[in-house]
Amino acid sequence: MKIEQIYTGCLAQGAYYIESKGEVAIIDPLREVRPYMEKAEKNGARIKYIFETHFHADFVSGHLTLSRATGAPVIYGPTASPGFEAVIAGDGQEFRLGEITIVALHTPGHTMESTTYLLRDAKGRDHAIFSGDTLFLGDVGRPDLAQKAAHMTREELAGLLYDSLRNKIMPLRDEVIVYPGHGAGSACGKNMMKETVDTLGNQKKINYALRSDMTREEFIAEVTDGLLPPPQYFPHNVRMNKEGYADIDEVLARGARPLAPEAFEAMANETGAVVLDVRHQSDFEKGHIPRSVFIGIDGSFAPWAGALIMDTKQPILLITPEGREEEVVTRLSRVGFDHTLGYLEGSFEAWKAEGREYDTVNTIPAGELEKRAAAGEIPVFDVRKESEYENGHIHGAHLTPLDFINDHLDEFPKKEVFYVHCAGGYRSMIAASILKSRGIHNFADVSGGFGAIKETGIAISGEGGTPCSL
Template sequence: MKVKQFEYKPLAHYSYAIVSNGKMAVIDPERNPLKYYSYAKEHNAVIVAVIQTHPHADFVSSHFQIHQETGATIYNSKLLGADYPHLTFDDGDEITLGDTLLKAINTPGHSPDSITIVATENSEVALFTGDTLFIGDVGRPDLREKAGNMSAKRQQLAEMMFHTIQHKFSDLPDSALIYPAHGAGSLCGKNLSSDNSSTLGQERKFNWAFKETSKEKFVNTLLDSQPFIPSYFGYNVAINKAGAENIRIAKAAVHFSMNAIEKAMVVDVRSEENFKRGHLKGSINIQATSENSKFETWLGAIIKPEESFSLVIEHPADLEVMLERVAKIGYEKQLKSIITLVNENLVKSEKLNLNDFEQHPENYTIVDIRSESEINEGKFFESSLAQPLNELRDTVKNIPIHKPIVVHCAGGYRSAAGSSIIERVVKNQKVYDLSDHIHDFKS
C-alpha cells in the first residue's frame, strides 16, 4: 500500500491517493483532478475508486469529474444524500483495492454523514479521517446547520462527536496512521496542528478530545470559540452533494478583457501597494499575491454565493492561476469577467500619516476587523470598534464617520480588504489602511 498526500495550502486541505497492485483510490480530491491522473500515470495504476468522507464545505471536490473521466466508482455514506451515481460506503462495507482492504466506519460529529476510511494491508493500518479527527483536534460541529433551532443541531452533532471519539476508534491499534483532510489554518476546526499526519496512539495521548471527561465538558469545549463560517460553506456542501461541473468546461465560460471597465462588483487581486496606487472606484482588494495567501477563504467570506463579480488581475499571465483559484470554491459561474486595468479613471487610496496617528489616535475612528475570537483575546487599541471582516459589508453602515477611519487586522493582509470595503461605502471621509504597520503598535 502506497499513500500519497497532496496539500493545497491556501485552504489547508489534504487529499490522498492510495495505490496497491496497480489499482488506485482517490480520497477527498480537490477541484482539479489532473494531479491525481498524473500520479496514477507515474505509478502505472488505474483509478478505480474515489471516496468522499463527507460533502466538504470549504472546497469543491472533483469526485464526479473523476468518475466521468475515468469510470471510477464514487463511494460515500448513504446518509450523504448524493445526487450523483455512487455506491454507499458505511459501517461494515468493504472495498478491495489491489492487496489493500478499505473499510468504512461511520464517524458523525463534524457532519451527520462523515465516514472514516480504514485501509489495511498486511500489518499496516491507515485511517483517512476526513474532518472528523484532525491532528490535535476534531472537526467543528456547526457547519451543517440550516433554518430552525440552530443551537440544538450543533449540540446534537457535538454529542455525536463525543460518541465517535469515545467508541469508534477503540478497536484500532495505536500504530494506525492518521491522515486528516485538513491541517493548521483550516476553518473546519479551531486548534489544528501543523503536522500533516500522526498515529492513533499519539492522538490518544495528546489530542484533547481523547482525554477522559464528561460528555457535557466535551461538548462545551468543542462548541466554544469556533472560528467564523464563511458565506460560501453551505453553498459548497450543496455543490458537492450534486457533483461539480467539469472544471475545464466551467473555466472556459469566463470572459477575459484587456481594457474593460466594469460597473458591477469588482474584486482586485493585486498587491495592496498597486491597488492603493490606482484602482477602479468601489473595488475590493482581496490579495492573491502569493500561492499561499488565503484568497479563496476571503473571496468566499466577502462575496456571497451566486453574487456576480469581476476580477482585476495584474497581468494576463495571471489569468489561468486566478481562474483555478476561483473555481476551488465553485465561484466560477458568478465570475463574469477577468480584466486588466488601463491607467484611466483610476482612484488612489489615502496614505496614513503614521506619526500623527501614533501621537493622536483619539483623532481617528479605529476599526478592528479581526475575528471575534481574536478580539476576545485582547485589543491593540482601547478605543477600537470591532467589525469582523466577514461581516463588514453588512456592518460598515454602523461605523461613525465624523473622524478619519483607520482599519487594522493582526498582520496586514486582511486590512487591505477591510479598508477597501469601507472606502467604497464611505464617501465623505478619509479611510486609511494601517497594513503591516500594526506590528509597531502591538504591545
C-alpha cells in the same frame, strides 16, 4: 503501497493519493483533477475508487469530474444521499485496492454521513485512517454545520461525534497514522495544529477531545464552546458537492477570457459583476478601478473570497497579475465561484494607460498613527479576529472583524477621519476596498498593521484588558 498527501495551503485541505499494485484510490480530491490522473498515468496505474469523507462545505470537491474522466465510482458513507449515481458504503464495508484494503467506518457528528476510511496493509494490519473532518490534529470537526440538514441541534451532533470517536477511532492501535481532511487555518475546526500528519497515539495524549476520562457532557460543552458563525458560502458548496456542478474546463473557458478595458467596463455595467482585484495590496493601494474589491491572490484568497462575496452565483470580473489568470479562476472555482466572466487584459496598467478614472487608498505608517493618537483620542478600527484582538489591541480600538465587516458598516464615522488596521496589512486592505466600494472614503489604512503598531509607544491593552505601553 504508496500514500501521498496532497496538501493545499490556501484551503488548509488535504487530499490523498493511495496506490497499490497498479490500483489507485483518491480521497477528497480538489476541483482540478488532472494532477491525479497524470500521477496515475505516470505510474502505470488506474484510478479505481474515489472516496468522499462527507459533503464538504469549505470547498467544491473534484469527485464528479474525476469519476466522469476515469469511470471510477464515487463512494460515500452510510446515510449519504447525493443527487447522482454513487456507491453508498455500509458501515464496515471493505474495498480491495491492490494488496491493501480500505474499510468504511461510519463516524457521524460533523455531518451525518461523515465517514473515516481505515487502511489495512497487505498483512491485514490497521495502518492509517483518513479521518476527513471527524478528527483533526489537535481538534475535531465542528458539529454545527449540518444542523438544518440533519434536523438536530449542534449539541446532539456533538454527542454523536463523541460516540464516533470513542467507538470507532480511539479503540484503534496507537501506531495508526492519522491523515486529516484539514489543518490549521480551516474554518471547519477551532484549534488545529500546523502539522498535517500524526499518530493516533500522540493525538490521544495531546488532543483535548480524545481525553480518556472525558464525559459526554464535557465533550459537548468543550466542542461547542467558542464556535464562530460559519462562512456564508458553506451551504452553497455543500449543495454543489451533493447535487453536481460544471466541469472545471467549462469554468476556465468562460472565466479566463481577456477583455480590453472598454469591453471590461461595459461588461461590468451590463452584468453587475463584482470587480475583483487580486494583485498585491501595495499595488491596489497605489491605484485601482473605483469600487473594485481587493482580495490578494497571495494571501488566504479562496476562503476570504467565499466569506466576503457570499453569493457563489455572483458574476465576477478579474484584475490579476499578468500570467496568473487561470490560477485565479481555478482557485475561485474551488470554493464554488463558477461565474467568472473574464479578466482585464493588460491588468490595471492597461486601464490607467487609457486615462480611465482610478482610485487610491490613503495609508499612514504606524509612527504617524502614534503622533496623531498622542494629540488626542482618534477612532481606530481593528479588523482582526476576536481572539487576536483579545491577545492585544490598541487601547480603545473598535473590534470590527473582517469576516463580518458588512454587519459593522453603520459603526464607521460618516465624516470624521478614522483608521483601520489588521495584523500585517493584507486584511485591512480588503476592508479598505469594501469600505470604499460602499462609498466610505474618510479613513486611512495603517501600514504594517498591528505588528508595526506594537513597535511604537501607542497604548496597548493586553489579554484581560490591562492597558500597557509597548
